[in-house]
Amino acid sequence: MFSPRVVSLVPRTGPRRFMSTASKLTTVEVNDKTGIATLTMCRPPVNGQNLELLLDIKSSIKEIENDSSRGLIITSASPKVFCAGLDILEMHKPDQQRLRAVWTELQNVWCALYGISMPTAAAINGHAPAGGCLLATACEYRVMVPDCRIGLNETQLGIIAPKWLVSGFLNILPKRVAERALTQSRLFTTDEALQEGLIDEIANSKEEAVEKCAAFIGTFSKVNPVARALTKLQFRAENLRQFHKEREQDVENFLSLVNRPEVQKGIGAYLEGLKKKKANKQ
Numbered sequence: 001m002f003s004p005r006v007v008s009l010v011p012r013t014g015p016r017r018f019m020s021t022a023s024k025l026t027t028v029e030v031n032d033k034t035g036i037a038t039l040t041m042c043r044p045p046v047n048g049q050n051l052e053l054l055l056d057i058k059s060s061i062k063e064i065e066n067d068s069s070r071g072l073i074i075t076s077a078s079p080k081v082f083c084a085g086l087d088i089l090e091m092h093k094p095d096q097q098r099l100r101a102v103w104t105e106l107q108n109v110w111c112a113l114y115g116i117s118m119p120t121a122a123a124i125n126g127h128a129p130a131g132g133c134l135l136a137t138a139c140e141y142r143v144m145v146p147d148c149r150i151g152l153n154e155t156q157l158g159i160i161a162p163k164w165l166v167s168g169f170l171n172i173l174p175k176r177v178a179e180r181a182l183t184q185s186r187l188f189t190t191d192e193a194l195q196e197g198l199i200d201e202i203a204n205s206k207e208e209a210v211e212k213c214a215a216f217i218g219t220f221s222k223v224n225p226v227a228r229a230l231t232k233l234q235f236r237a238e239n240l241r242q243f244h245k246e247r248e249q250d251v252e253n254f255l256s257l258v259n260r261p262e263v264q265k266g267i268g269a270y271l272e273g274l275k276k277k278k279a280n281k282q
């Protein structure tokens with residue numbers, strides 16, 4: 001289904017860049033000075049997580065891990081959106097095999113990002129609903145630009161975010177705030193997210209957000225990396241163990257939920273709403 005990954009290394013003077021994939025849905029750039037890798041999602045217009053984008057993100061994370069970078073920053077090439085979450089078209093009148101693969105790859109991406117031992121940070125340079133929030137909350141640190149929204153709005157679509165998907169959110173927010181936010185499908189503004197602790201800092205631009213993420217990763221420069229990694233994984237092991245125990249059943253739950261006629265109706269109406277919004281803008 002996919003062409004082999006083409007990795008082109010550019011000279012080691014100045015920032016090193018390697019294009020992650022032949023399809024270029026993500027790029028990875030490693031700063032030679034700091035050793036920090038920046039993974040950029042590049043699927044216009046909103047980085048909707050279709051199967052190809054998810055596979056690409058997973059491969060890029062693995063590439064960064066194998067390259068022994070000092071840290072990973074995830075961001076987006078889109079000017080207004082970090083990531084709009086799952087591509088809703090993948091869930092509407094879906095091809096069953098593809099739908100299964102999409103959910104499995106979302107699981108794989110989360111698992112790779114949440115469980116990576118190196119320091120991670122999200123430079124959230126735009127809106128981050130649902131699957132976008134999942135990526136951001138899998139990281140250890142979040143910096144967001146003003147006037148954007150972040151949160152888990154699955155209930156709005158008639159779907160239920162499973163436990164593993166919520167675990168990053170729960171690492172950050174008090175249980176009471178998380179429960180209310182999920183049941184209300186709340187999307188936090190940048191200011192609200194900072195106030196509640198869902199993000200760590202605000203930056204005025206994507207560049208500043210990336211710099212702040214790099215500064216966070218830099219705080220570990222004097223910490224023993226093995227001790228750091230084991231400590232991080234110790235905090236995350238229980239969520240990962242639970243996830244692995246339930247992941248197959250979770251795929252079946254997802255398929256059966258998405259295929260329910262009332263959920264399909266809801267997803268169709270939601271898509272119509274997005275289209276109408278665009279028509280109203282024009």
Ligand SMILES: CCCCC/C=C\CCCC/C=C/C(=O)SCCNC(=O)CCNC(=O)[C@H](O)C(C)(C)COP(=O)(O)OP(=O)(O)OC[C@H]1O[C@@H](n2cnc3c(N)ncnc32)[C@H](O)[C@@H]1OP(=O)(O)O
Nearest residue numbers: 048084085086087088127130131159160162253254274278
């Ligand atoms: C225990 C049981 C377990 C069972 C498990 C079952 C379910 C688990 C839950 C699933 C978890 C994950 C779910 C998701 O990720 S669902 C996706 C949720 N995402 C959203 O609701 C975001 C929708 N989009 C927006 O709110 C906005 O587009 C925006 C991201 C804020 C950006 O706004 P703006 O810059 O104004 O752009 P437009 O709205 O004009 O959008 C531009 C075009 O992009 C299309 N679009 C937007 N989002 C998506 C998307 N998620 N998927 C596909 N397409 C999307 C939009 O329609 C426009 O397209 P057009 O130009 O062709 O009209």
